[in-house]
Amino acid sequence: MTEDYVTVEQLSDVLANQRQLEASFEALKAKYDRLVAERESFEALKTKYDQLLFEHEKLRRRLLGPKRERVPASDSQLPLPDVLDVLGALGVLPRGDDDDVEADGSALAAAKQAACDADKKKKPKRKARRRDLSELELPVERIVLEPPERDGPGGGDLVKIGEEVSEHVERRAETLVRVQVVRPKYKRPGAPPVDVEAPPAPLKLGAPLAAAKPPEEPAILIAELPARPIPGxxxxxxxxxxxxxxxxxxxxxxxxxxxxxxxxxxxxxxxxxxxxxxxxxxxxxxxxxxxxxxxxxxASYVIVDATGVLVQAKEKCRRRSFYVAVVPGEHVLYRYVKKNDGPSVAQLFEGFSGYIHADAASVYHELYDERPDLTEVGCRVGGEVALPAPHRSGRADFPHPVPHAAGSLA
Known part of the structure; x- marks a missing residue:
């Protein structure tokens, strides 16, 4: 069995390496702390620099004004008297010209005031003139209206001396046309020459009135101009x-x-x-x-219904009502009332007698109570036929139900 032993020299080397690593760690930690402190200081300085730059820009704008390429009309040029005063104070202008400078300044101020007064005066309104339809690129349709005397005895002997042309715009199928209504003028044979442009002779004050002359046939004949839907x-x-x-x-x-x-x-x-x-x-x-x-x-039978609407007013919208009255096969009538109450409904159907087919609104009660010639009509309760609202699209053409007196409803 082999046993491993650590010598004293090896142990000393390990301890030396450990101490060296600990020293390196402490150096790196100190360097890191120094960098963190420097970064925090830099950020604080940057914030302070931005604040000072902003304040500097504000002060510069107050002193010098904003940067711009266009100068307002009010700042484009100083008044001449102020310029002359500044030049005189600087010694650029000779002192002997002070009176002339003041005179020039006063004249300039007077001229400027006169120009302002002239601008304030209202411009004269233009007189309304009729629109010239000849400028329009529309097809022209001529309608010639001959005077009735043209077709009568001796009409062929009438002498045409001119014509009057009046124009309006009419609409034909898928196009607009310029309609000319032409009325030829004729003079009776043997009639004295008449100056059609000369105005009638004015009446003199104090002159004796001449005896009434019998009506004479006009020397100039022209057809009457038909009336238009809108005059002029x-x-x-x-x-x-x-x-x-x-x-x-x-x-x-x-x-x-x-x-x-x-x-x-x-x-x-x-x-x-x-x-x-x-x-x-x-x-x-x-x-x-x-x-x-x-x-x-x-009409002996009318179907009635009401619809509330909002009408725009100064402060808030007002609620008003539209009434629809349908006479089957004859009329569809509309009326607007400001107040939807019994008197308004009674006034609306004043003069009508017969059957009134309406809903159960209370505004009709006064009408039924005070008018014995009117009969209230409603739909049969639970019946198979119901009356649609007549004001809705297409509903007025539906067959109306058989009327039943209100008193017979269960």
């Missing part, structure tokens, strides 16, 4: 109908409809389209009033 407007009936359908059936906003008309060769402002609708509403209101009058006078 450029849109014909077809274009107005197209505008209403596009807005309220196709739901096109004004800017889209204006762009569509511009692509077709007729630029129209959104405000003009709004004016067209306003003028059309005035015309169509006669039809709707006639429809209400006919319904009240002749």
């Amino acid at each position: 407007g450029l849109a014909g009936p077809g274009l107005l109908a197209h505008t209403l359908v596009s807005k309220y059936c196709d739901h096109l906003p004004w800017h889209r409809l204006s762009s569509i008309l511009a692509r077709e060769g007729f630029p129209v402002a959104k405000s003009t389209l709004s004016d067209w609708v306003e003028g059309s509403v005035k015309l169509l209101s006669h039809i709707t009033r006639a429809m209400w009058s006919d319904a009240k006078a002749n």
Whole structure:
């Protein structure tokens, strides 16, 4: 059996190596601690440097202003009197010119004030003038209106001396056309020459009135100009109908409809389209009033429903109501009421007699109680037929149920 022994020299070498390693470790640890301290000091200095740089930039901007390539108009040039005062203080200008400098400065200030006053004055408004349709690249359609005398006895002897042309824009199938309404002018044979451009002679104050002369046949004959839907407007009936359908059936906003008309060769402002609708509403209101009058006078059965809407106001939206009254096979009528209560409903159906088919809203109670000529109509409870709301799309064409008196419902 062999035994291993460690000599004294070997043990001494191991201990020496251990001490050397411990010394190296302590040196490295001290170096690491020094580096950590230096890093922390560097970060603190960097933070302080950034803060000082920021404060320096703020002070520089306050003293010198921000960097920019464009100079505002207010800073582009100093007033001349201030410049002259500075130059005089520096001794650049001779002292003998002080009076001239003050005079120049006063004149400059007066001129500047006059210019400001002139700018403040409102510019005169331009007089409204009719739009020239000849600039539009639209097909031209001429409609010649002859005076009735042209077709009468001696009409072939009339002498044409000119014509009056008025234009408006009409819509044809898938295109816009410029319609010219031409009215030829004729002079009767043997009539004295008439200056059509000369104005009538003015009446003199104090002159005796001449005896009334019998009406004479006019020397110049011209057909009457047909009335337009909107007086003085450029849109014909077809274009107005197209505008209403596009807005309220196709739901096109004004800017889209204006762009569509511009692509077709007729630029129209959104405000003009709004004016067209306003003028059309005035015309169509006669039809709707006639429809209400006919319904009240002749209809014996009407279906009624109401829909609440929010109307924009200054502070908050107001709740109002739209009433829909359907006379089957005759009319679909709409009315707007500010307050949905019994008196409003009673006023709405004033003059109507017959059956009123409505829901169980309390606003109808006053109408039924005070009007014996009206009969309340409802749907049979649990019946197989139900009445759809008439204001919904397509529901007004459905067959209405057989009316049943409210008193007979179980």
